[in-house]
Amino acid sequence: MDVQGTLEEGDIKLDNGGLLDAYDIEIMSNSPVFISAESNDFNTSLLLFDPEKNTKVAENDNFNGSNAGIFLEELKPGKYQIGVISYKPGEKGEYRLLAKIPTSSELVSLQADLLFNQAMSLRQEGSVESLLKAREYYESSLVLYRELSSHPNISIVLNNIGLIYSDLGDKQKALNYYEQALIIHKQLENLRGEGITLNNIAVIHDELGDKQEALNYYNQALVINKKTKDLSQESVTLSNIGLMYFDLGDIQKALDYYDQVIIIRKQLGDIAGQGRTLNNIAVIYDRLGDRQNALDYLNKALVIHKQVGDLAREGATLNNIGGIYQSLKLDKKALDYYSQALVIRKQVGDLAGEGTTLNNIGLTYFNLGDEQKALDYYSQALVIRKQVGDLAGEGTTLNNIGLTYFNLGDEEKALEYFNQALTIRKQIGDLAGQALSLFNLGYLEFENRNYKIATQYLNESLEKRQQVNTQGLDDELQVSYFNTYNNDYQLLQKALVAQNQPTEAITVAERGRARILVELLNQRFSNIENPSSLRQPTLSELQAVAQNSNSSLVTYSLIKNLPGTSGEKENELYIYVISPDGKLEFRSINLSDKDINLPKLVATARQTIAQAPPDRTQERRGNNSGAINSLENLAVGDYVKLQGEFPSDEPWQIVAIDRDKQTVDLDQTRREEPLENVSISRIASKTDTSLQQLHQILIEPIADLLPQDPAERVIFMPQGALFGVPFAALQDAQGQYLIEKHTILTSPSIQVLAQTAAQNQRLAKQGQSKSKALVVGNPYPYPDNLKSLENAGAEAEQIASLLGVQPLLGKKATEAEVLAQMPQADIIHFATHASFNDQRGLSSAIYLTAEPGAPDDGLFQTPGRITAEDIFNQFEDNPLNARLVVLSACDTGQGEITGDGVIGLSRSLIAGGVPSVLVSLWSVDDASTKTLMTEFYRQWQQQGVDKATALRNAMLETKAAYPDPYYWSGFTLIGEAD
Numbered sequence: 001m002d003v004q005g006t007l008e009e010g011d012i013k014l015d016n017g018g019l020l021d022a023y024d025i026e027i028m029s030n031s032p033v034f035i036s037a038e039s040n041d042f043n044t045s046l047l048l049f050d051p052e053k054n055t056k057v058a059e060n061d062n063f064n065g066s067n068a069g070i071f072l073e074e075l076k077p078g079k080y081q082i083g084v085i086s087y088k089p090g091e092k093g094e095y096r097l098l099a100k101i102p103t104s105s106e107l108v109s110l111q112a113d114l115l116f117n118q119a120m121s122l123r124q125e126g127s128v129e130s131l132l133k134a135r136e137y138y139e140s141s142l143v144l145y146r147e148l149s150s151h152p153n154i155s156i157v158l159n160n161i162g163l164i165y166s167d168l169g170d171k172q173k174a175l176n177y178y179e180q181a182l183i184i185h186k187q188l189e190n191l192r193g194e195g196i197t198l199n200n201i202a203v204i205h206d207e208l209g210d211k212q213e214a215l216n217y218y219n220q221a222l223v224i225n226k227k228t229k230d231l232s233q234e235s236v237t238l239s240n241i242g243l244m245y246f247d248l249g250d251i252q253k254a255l256d257y258y259d260q261v262i263i264i265r266k267q268l269g270d271i272a273g274q275g276r277t278l279n280n281i282a283v284i285y286d287r288l289g290d291r292q293n294a295l296d297y298l299n300k301a302l303v304i305h306k307q308v309g310d311l312a313r314e315g316a317t318l319n320n321i322g323g324i325y326q327s328l329k330l331d332k333k334a335l336d337y338y339s340q341a342l343v344i345r346k347q348v349g350d351l352a353g354e355g356t357t358l359n360n361i362g363l364t365y366f367n368l369g370d371e372q373k374a375l376d377y378y379s380q381a382l383v384i385r386k387q388v389g390d391l392a393g394e395g396t397t398l399n400n401i402g403l404t405y406f407n408l409g410d411e412e413k414a415l416e417y418f419n420q421a422l423t424i425r426k427q428i429g430d431l432a433g434q435a436l437s438l439f440n441l442g443y444l445e446f447e448n449r450n451y452k453i454a455t456q457y458l459n460e461s462l463e464k465r466q467q468v469n470t471q472g473l474d475d476e477l478q479v480s481y482f483n484t485y486n487n488d489y490q491l492l493q494k495a496l497v498a499q500n501q502p503t504e505a506i507t508v509a510e511r512g513r514a515r516i517l518v519e520l521l522n523q524r525f526s527n528i529e530n531p532s533s534l535r536q537p538t539l540s541e542l543q544a545v546a547q548n549s550n551s552s553l554v555t556y557s558l559i560k561n562l563p564g565t566s567g568e569k570e571n572e573l574y575i576y577v578i579s580p581d582g583k584l585e586f587r588s589i590n591l592s593d594k595d596i597n598l599p600k601l602v603a604t605a606r607q608t609i610a611q612a613p614p615d616r617t618q619e620r621r622g623n624n625s626g627a628i629n630s631l632e633n634l635a636v637g638d639y640v641k642l643q644g645e646f647p648s649d650e651p652w653q654i655v656a657i658d659r660d661k662q663t664v665d666l667d668q669t670r671r672e673e674p675l676e677n678v679s680i681s682r683i684a685s686k687t688d689t690s691l692q693q694l695h696q697i698l699i700e701p702i703a704d705l706l707p708q709d710p711a712e713r714v715i716f717m718p719q720g721a722l723f724g725v726p727f728a729a730l731q732d733a734q735g736q737y738l739i740e741k742h743t744i745l746t747s748p749s750i751q752v753l754a755q756t757a758a759q760n761q762r763l764a765k766q767g768q769s770k771s772k773a774l775v776v777g778n779p780y781p782y783p784d785n786l787k788s789l790e791n792a793g794a795e796a797e798q799i800a801s802l803l804g805v806q807p808l809l810g811k812k813a814t815e816a817e818v819l820a821q822m823p824q825a826d827i828i829h830f831a832t833h834a835s836f837n838d839q840r841g842l843s844s845a846i847y848l849t850a851e852p853g854a855p856d857d858g859l860f861q862t863p864g865r866i867t868a869e870d871i872f873n874q875f876e877d878n879p880l881n882a883r884l885v886v887l888s889a890c891d892t893g894q895g896e897i898t899g900d901g902v903i904g905l906s907r908s909l910i911a912g913g914v915p916s917v918l919v920s921l922w923s924v925d926d927a928s929t930k931t932l933m934t935e936f937y938r939q940w941q942q943q944g945v946d947k948a949t950a951l952r953n954a955m956l957e958t959k960a961a962y963p964d965p966y967y968w969s970g971f972t973l974i975g976e977a978d
Contacts, residue, residue: 001025001099005084007042007092017089023082023097027075031101034110036069037084041093044068047083071110105148112144116153123164126349135164155184159197166204169389175204192233195224199237206244207391209428215244235264235273239280246284249431249468251477254284272313275304279317286324287432288473289480295324312353315344319357326360331367338364352393355384359397371404378404395424395433399440406444414444435464439488446491451498458492461485462511475872475911476842478516479900486512486899490559493574502586503539506576509557511536513719514748516900520911521755524876525762542750543582548757549977551713552706553578553750556698558598558720573598573697577705578750580712587701596697599721605690606724609965610922631659631680639689640666642682651689691965695730698722699738706742713948713977715745715753723902724894726921728955729969737965743952745973748901752910756975759915763826763883773803774825774882779813779832779849782864786847792831795888795930799829802937813848815864819874828882831933834889834905834920841896841903842869846889868895871908879913884947886918888933893919893972906974915976916947928967932958948977 005021012020027033037044044067048057057080058070084097102110119137122130138161145151162177178201185194202217218241225234242257258281265273282297298321305314322337338361345353362377378401385393402417418441425433442457465485470478489512496505546553559572571592577585591598634640639651652666655674664683666675699706706714716727727746728739738744747753777796780788793809800807808817813832822828830846837843845865887893887905895904906917918936920929935957939950951973958968 001082001097003097004094005097006094007084007086009092014085014087016087018085018087019092020086021084023084023099024079025082025099026079027077029077030074032107032110033072033075033099034069034102034106035071035082035097035099036067037095037097038067039093039095041095042086042091043088044095045085045087046070047085048072049081049083051079051081071114073107073111108144108147109151112141112148112151112153115141115144116157119160123160123167126167126351128168128351131164131167135161138164150188152188152190155181155188155190155193155197158184159193159200162200166200166207167388169387171204171207171389175201175208178204191224191228192230195221195228195230195233195237198224199233199240202240206240206247207389207428209391209430211244211248211429215241215248218244231264231268232270232273235261235268235270238264239277242280246287247429247431251284251288251468251470251481252473255281255473258284271304272308272310275301275308275310275317276313278304279313279320282320285477286320286327287481287484288470288477289484290477291324291327295321298324311344312348312350315341315348315350315357316353318344319353319360322357322360322364326364326367329367331364335361335364351384352388352390355381355388355390355393355397358384359393359400362397363400366400366404366407371408374404375401391424391428392430392433395421395428395430395437398424399433399437402440406440411444411448415441418444431464431467435461435485435488438464439491442495443491446495446498449498451495454495455492455499458488458495462488462492475516475520476840476903479898479903482516483899487560488512490557493557494559494572497574497586497588502576503584505574505586506542506555506578506584507536507539509555509574509576510542510750512557513717513899514752514901517748517907517911518751518755521752524879524911525755525758525913537751539584541754543578543584545750545754545757546578546580547582549713549715549753550580551715551745551977552580553715553717553753554702554706555717555750556719556722558722575698575702577702579705585702585705589697589701591697594697596693598697601690601693601697602721602724605694605726606922608690609726609729609969612925612966631657631662631664634664634680634683640664641684642666642678643684651692653689691726691729691731692733694725695732695738698725698727699730699732710741710952711743711949713745714742715747717747717749720897723897724921726965726969727972729965737959737969739952739955739969743948743977745948745975745977747974748907748910752901753975756910756915759913760883760976760978762913763881763915766881772825773800773805773827773829774818774821775800775803775805775807775827775829775831776813776818776848777807777809777831779808779847779864780810781850782833782847786833789831789833789926791926791930792888795831795933796829798930798934799831799937802934802941803827811849814851815848815866818848818866819870822882823875823878823880825880825882828880828885829888829933830886831888831929834887834892836891836894836904838894838896841898842867842872842908844868844892844895844904846887846892846905868903868905868908871905871912875912880909882914884916884918885909885914886933886936887920888918888924888929889920890923891920893921893974910975917974918947918951918971919974920970921972922970924970925962925967928958928962929970931961932968932971946977948973 001023007019007021012022014020035046035048037046045060046068047059048070050057058072060068060070082097082099084095086092115137119134119141122134122137138157142154142157145154145157158177158181162174162181165174165177178197182194182197182201185197198217198221202214202221205217206214218237222234222237222241225237238257239261242254242261245257246254258277261277262274265277278297278301282294282301285294285297298317302314302317302321305317318337319341322334322341325337326334338357342354342357342361345357358377359381362374362381365377366374378397382394382397385397398417399421402414402421405417406414418437422434422437422441425437438457438461442454442461445454445457465488470481489508492508493505496508555576557574559574573589573591575587634654634657636654636657638654640654641651652668652675654664655667656665662680663677664680666678718725727744728737730738775796778789778793796807796809833847835845845867848864848866850864892905893902895902901907906919909917932954935954936950939945939953940947945953951971955968962968
């Protein structure tokens with residue numbers, strides 16, 4: 001039977017509204033039968049019915065080349081009916097119905113097709129049993145197809161058997177089958193099949209650890225995908241290439257390829273594919289340490305997976321969200337997501353994914369302190385990962401088991417597992433994994449006091465970290481990635497110091513700070529093509545900076561508690577001092593012994609000094625007349641002043657309290673014995689001594705190394721919370737401020753100092769004869785919530801007069817006008833409002849006049865502002881020519897504290913080529929700032945002293961009029977003094 005028919009209104013109507021055409025056939029003897037129906041107008045279904053017995057004999061099977069088919073190897077004689085059906089209401093149109101007894105060769109082909117289709121269904125089930133059965137059916141179909149000589153399905157079956165071997169973890173056998181399939185695809189000139197198989201071969205090379213060979217095959221596949229214009233397969237290949245570049249450490253290329261994938265999948269309307277790509281992009285942001293971006297992408301992906309009903313991907317994304325919460329130390333929330341993921345992955349038979357989630361649950365229990373549960377989950381994960389051939393996952397789990405045994409005190413087992421993990425990670429070229437394993441081995445050897453071996457491991461770990469190519473990524477992402485391995489630099493410093501090698505330790509400390517800024521400056525101004533390959537600085541290079549600047553360089557390194565110890569508090573402070581003659585000295589302070597939380601102490605000092613005196617405590621307002629009548633608000637460790645003492649007298653620390661007697665024991669650094677049983681009636685007030693305490697910690701240990709001449713410079717290189725220290729206001733036991741004894745500057749690092757010196761030389765060579773100053777003052781009206789700063793306007797007028805220019809005041813100071821004048825100015829001065837953002841430093845801003853009619857969207861979205869990001873991008877290719885930029889506004893030295901320093905206005909200006917930046921550390925007073933700034937310029941321009949000396953003299957002059965440090969110590973000079 002071979003008929004052309006039409007389903008149309010008037011045909012038999014089914015209960016659901018579908019249509020049916022019926023045909024009678026008669027079979028004369030036992031024989032095989034094949035029935036097919038094809039249509040371009042609707043989705044066909046078939047039914048074979050025995051009317052005498054009123055039973056269904058067979059129904060729809062899918063066969064290659066047909067919309068619907070039924071194949072029976074034997075049908076008994078009799079009369080039957082064939083139904084051609086459209087089950088979907090409203091679907092109708094033309095079709096072709098074919099019913100025949102197949103020839104011997106057709107019978108072989110049909111038997112092979114039946115086995116092929118059964119194998120495909122079994123493989124989709126995903127269990128080990130179904131995969132083994134599917135392989136058996138594929139192999140049986142392969143024997144039959146080969147009887148037919150050059151049947152096109154031979155290569156497809158070979159490819160699919162390869163997929164099953166890959167699923168079962170036998171990667172080498174999978175590769176053998178793929179290679180056989182590839183040969184046949186090429187013989188048949190089946191370009192689409194060739195592209196798919198090339199892609200599969202690449203996957204195997206990736207899983208076997210040969211990333212470059214994988215990339216080679218992916219690129220071959222991509223050429224073919226483009227030839228065949230197979231956009232769907234092209235998107236798969238592009239996605240895989242993106243993954244390769246990610247694994248090879250080229251982050252920007254990975255993102256570029258994923259962007260191409262998103263474009264194609266949007267073009268195809270492939271919503272599910274977009275979800276998968278969003279998940280992949282999230283993984284990159286997670287690796288870079290940008291957890292918020294990662295979480296945003298994952299949540300978008302999760303919505304899509306649920307929308308399209310992609311349970312497998314939903315499970316993967318839930319697992320990845322759990323990973324983000326784990327990174328954020330929200331372990332219970334992580335466990336909730338992992339548990340959801342595990343249920344789904346078991347449900348869909350995702351064995352590899354199940355192994356991943358079991359590993360992650362183990363890590364969560366490890367973080368929660370339940371090592372035995374962690375080991376139980378790791379053991380389950382390890383079995384699965386070995387079973388499916390997941391080498392990368394196996395390396396991760398082995399590493400985690402090593403950490404657990406280390407925590408349990410079994411260092412021999414820990415070492416064994418760490419080494420197993422490292423071997424696998426080297427085999428597969430996993431750079432990030434190798435770095436982590438090497439760090440763990442270094443940590444273990446450090447704990448065993450094998451400092452030399454620890455140093456070797458830690459150096460290797462950093463080498464692997466730095467092989468990741470972040471060039472081309474935006475600055476924020478590079479900084480974020482750098483933040484992920486700050487601990488490596490800290491532990492390496494500890495290992496070197498333990499070996500009495502401060503010379504090597506300071507070079508490590510330097511390489512571990514402001515690295516991205518140093519590389520950026522090299523790239524922008526030194527024409528270095530590959531800044532990521534810049535070597536670690538030598539001591540002689542650091543000494544040269546001290547000698548050339550004729551300054552004492554003081555580098556602080558905050559060393560946190562090692563992994564596995566309690567809390568995140570810094571427990572050591574390393575101080576490196578290089579004198580102008582190049583001599584290096586090293587001092588260390590054990591903060592744990594002194595029970596000092598240095599970041600908290602800095603925060604207290606800043607909070608105290610940044611308050612205008614009328615808003616402070618009674619003691620700060622100079623009123624000590626009222627005695628304290630209760631011990632309720634006093635605790636051991638507090639500092640107090642006694643009745644009748646002068647403000648400059650050293651405060652007393654409470655060392656014991658007797659609440660029954662209402663007495664305290666007090667101590668002072670100058671006394672050998674405590675003052676005991678002091679009645680609370682003698683206590684005038686509690687007092688803040690944070691500035692004195694900071695002096696004791698940061699300055700006293702190196703006081704003998706600092707110059708005796710106040711005119712000689714001291715340049716501090718802070719780290720972490722120390723960027724907020726008002727060095728000028730630190731006070732010794734005699735009440736003398738540090739600015740009275742030294743000329744002070746700061747810098748993110750010694751290497752940055754070398755760069756700012758180079759900028760000074762660049763500007764000197766260019767000459768400044770045609771340049772003039774840009775002075776901006778009180779560009780009122782500001783947005784509604786910011787008041788006019790009358791003293792800022794007067795300050796700008798006085799400074800402009802000293803510099804011989806007209807200031808931009810009020811409405812004249814628009815963003816467009818200021819940006820237009822900035823590149824030509826040799827001095828830039830802003831006296832205005834500013835804001836800082838400690839979560840995203842590039843959003844920190846200088847405020848100008850509000851644009852007429854522009855909306856006010858809140859402090860960080862207001863019109864009429866220049867952000868740190870604007871400055872960073874605006875002057876990337878067209879550097880500024882200013883010798884000095886002064887940000888005479890509130891909090892302009894603040895921002896987001898990272899391993900690369902403070903991300904904010906000052907860093908963007910230095911990146912733009914400015915050698916000296918004067919910024920504020922808090923919300924400064926309007927009137928006293930006018931006095932200080934005017935005196936600074938008078939000293940610098942009229943007295944002919946350098947910028948650092950001018951600032952010191954201006955501070956001392958302002959201090960005479962405004963004695964409290966709130967008024968005069970709020971500014972710091974970053975970079976060059978000259």
